[in-house]
Amino acid sequence: MVNGLMAHTERVQLGDRSYDICIGSGLLNGLGEACRGVAPGDRMLLVTDDTVDRLYGQAVSDSLTQAGYEVVRLAVPAGEESKSGTQLFRLYDRAIEMALDRRACVMALGGGVVGDLAGFMAATYLRGLRFIQVPTTLLAMVDSAVGGKTGINLTQGKNLVGAFYQPALVVCDINVLQSLPPREFASGLAEVIKYGIIHDAAFFERLTGQVHQLAQNADALAGIVARSCAIKADVVRQDERDGGLRNILNFGHTLGHALEKVAGYGTFLHGEAVGIGMAYAARVSARVHGLSTGEVDRILALVKAAGLPIHAPGFAWADLRHAMEVDKKGSSGQPRFVLADRIGHVDWGCVVPEDVLEEAWHAGGQ
Ligand code: NAD
Ligand code: GLY
Numbered sequence: 001m002v003n004g005l006m007a008h009t010e011r012v013q014l015g016d017r018s019y020d021i022c023i024g025s026g027l028l029n030g031l032g033e034a035c036r037g038v039a040p041g042d043r044m045l046l047v048t049d050d051t052v053d054r055l056y057g058q059a060v061s062d063s064l065t066q067a068g069y070e071v072v073r074l075a076v077p078a079g080e081e082s083k084s085g086t087q088l089f090r091l092y093d094r095a096i097e098m099a100l101d102r103r104a105c106v107m108a109l110g111g112g113v114v115g116d117l118a119g120f121m122a123a124t125y126l127r128g129l130r131f132i133q134v135p136t137t138l139l140a141m142v143d144s145a146v147g148g149k150t151g152i153n154l155t156q157g158k159n160l161v162g163a164f165y166q167p168a169l170v171v172c173d174i175n176v177l178q179s180l181p182p183r184e185f186a187s188g189l190a191e192v193i194k195y196g197i198i199h200d201a202a203f204f205e206r207l208t209g210q211v212h213q214l215a216q217n218a219d220a221l222a223g224i225v226a227r228s229c230a231i232k233a234d235v236v237r238q239d240e241r242d243g244g245l246r247n248i249l250n251f252g253h254t255l256g257h258a259l260e261k262v263a264g265y266g267t268f269l270h271g272e273a274v275g276i277g278m279a280y281a282a283r284v285s286a287r288v289h290g291l292s293t294g295e296v297d298r299i300l301a302l303v304k305a306a307g308l309p310i311h312a313p314g315f316a317w318a319d320l321r322h323a324m325e326v327d328k329k330g331s332s333g334q335p336r337f338v339l340a341d342r343i344g345h346v347d348w349g350c351v352v353p354e355d356v357l358e359e360a361w362h363a364g365g366q
Contacts, residue, residue, distance in 0.1 A: 004033040005171070008226050012146065012233040014240060017166045021146060021229045025218050027173040028059055031134065032067025038168040039130050041103030044069040045095060047118035048109040049078040052136050055179055060109055060134065069105075072098045076117065080265060083113050083153045085161075091121040105130040105168075111137035111184075112144035112270075116162070119150030123165035133167040137180060138188025139271060141172040142195070142228035143249075147236040158257075158265070164241055172229075174222045177215075185215055186307035187271025190252070192224055193302055194278060195231045198248045201344030203227050204302070211305045247348035251338040252278030255361075258323035262315055275308030276364075281337060283360040288352055289339040298343065311364035320361065 007024035022034065035044070044064050048057055053075040061071045074094050076082040095104075106129050108118035115133055122131035135145035151162020177185065189211070196204030203224075210220050232249065239245040256277030260268055268276075282299040285291035300310050324335040335357075337350045 004037070005030050007171075008222060010226060010229045010233050012166070013237045014166060019166060019168050019170065021170040021172065021233065023141075023172045023174065023222050023226045023229065025174045025222065027171050028056060028134075028176070029063060031060060031171060032063040032065070032069065034169065034171060035064065035069070035105065035107070035132055036067055039069075039105035039132065041105055041130070042068060042070055043098070043100060043104040044071050045091070045098075045100060045104060045106045045118075045129075046071050046073045046109060047091065047106060047114055047121070048073070048075050049082065049111070049114050050075045051078040052110045052114070056109065056136065056176060060107075064107075072100070076114065078113075080113055080153070083117050083151075083158075085152060085154075087117055088121055088152055091118070092125060095121075095125055100125070100129070102126050102129065105132060107132045107134060108145075109134045109136065111135065111140045115140055115144050116150050116159075117152060119148075119165055119167070120152055120162055123150055123163040128165070131165065131167045133170040135170065135172055136176045138177055138185055138225070139191055140188075141177075141225050142188060143191045143232065145170050145172075146229055146232045147246075148240065149242075158260075166240075170229075172225055174218050174225065177221065182215070182307065183269060187269040189214070189306040190271030190274040190278065190303070190308055192228050193299075193306060194249070194251050194274065195228045196302075197278065197282075197299060197340055197343055198251050198338070198346045199231045199235075199344060200227070201342070203231075204298075204343050208298070208302050208305070211302065245348070247336075248338055248346050250348070251340070251346055252276075252281045254324060254335050254337050255280045255320065258320045259312055259315065261323045262319045263312070268312075272309055275303045275306070276310060276312050279303055279310035280360060280364060281339060283363055284337060284352055284356060285339040285341070287356050287360055289347070289350065290341045291339075292342075295340075295343050313365050317358050317361050321357065 007022035106122035108115040133145035148166035256273040
């Protein structure tokens, strides 16, 4: 029993900004009480999107009200477009209208879009309000709700404005994943598979055995969310502000980000682009970093078994390569890669010869 919830708990150890990630089934009911331990004020700005609001908004609002909070509820339109200045200023306006002061808390109930937007609002309104993440997509549970990256998109690019701002609590209710569309579920699995590749070969093996029935097995799902969060928490503990080790979380993302951009945002879900990016990074790893071809095949097989694509025919290499040059994580136009020497271990900051980069892309189509 942690924070009044019957849940498995992982802790992100960051000194006086440490916090718990609670993972279990049916946690939304006890959410209000759980918040009491970290949000002593009496007002809660509940930020969600209209889809999640229809499904869970009332239950969450009721739980918060029962725990004594006055709830100010605001739903943005579902989708990436809401990670915008327009929606951010809507949140500020509402907060000012309701005279929210520093004792108020912001809760993000939704996927990564809501988490990033509400988190940035919490980081900046009155120079910082307490913030709680209640992720409702698999991707948000295993990735975006943990680690404190918040922000919005500009017309010039994704995540260009943001802040590192840690939540005070993360609550992952596995039951909400039942309503998640299968394509969104698969997208989240890409990040789960990533943790196996970058850090935990046994976890990769376990996923290989479980991937087909995960959506139907709440216990197995809670287990993989917990292990993913534990790995992310450990990386964030060591490199909160993305100065070195945290780069390993970008395995598959150098190409993935480029593909999202070239295809037009929204063509691929983030995890789909990352699936293709991980398959590509595995091929590059085999060429220059010692990953065996057998392990490349195991990575491709798991990505495919998760329902994710492993290649995107029809995109010109020149366009993808150009998009990598302007990826903010590269330096001086030279893209850096996270490469695996075996499943369970990667290195970051790897520079790869141009001919290898191009040949590995074309090899994906064979
Ligand atoms: P999302 O927030 O857009 O959610 C995907 C869709 O699922 C939405 O339409 C949403 O309404 C719906 N949905 C959410 N929960 C649901 C549920 N339980 N049942 C039914 N439908 C549900 O997308 P996402 O994949 O969660 O997050 C993507 C965003 O996360 C991107 O903006 C990305 O940049 C960001 N991100 C941030 C970090 C970080 O560290 N902060 C990491 C990875 C990704
Ligand atoms: N999603 C990558 C990170 O949190 O650093």
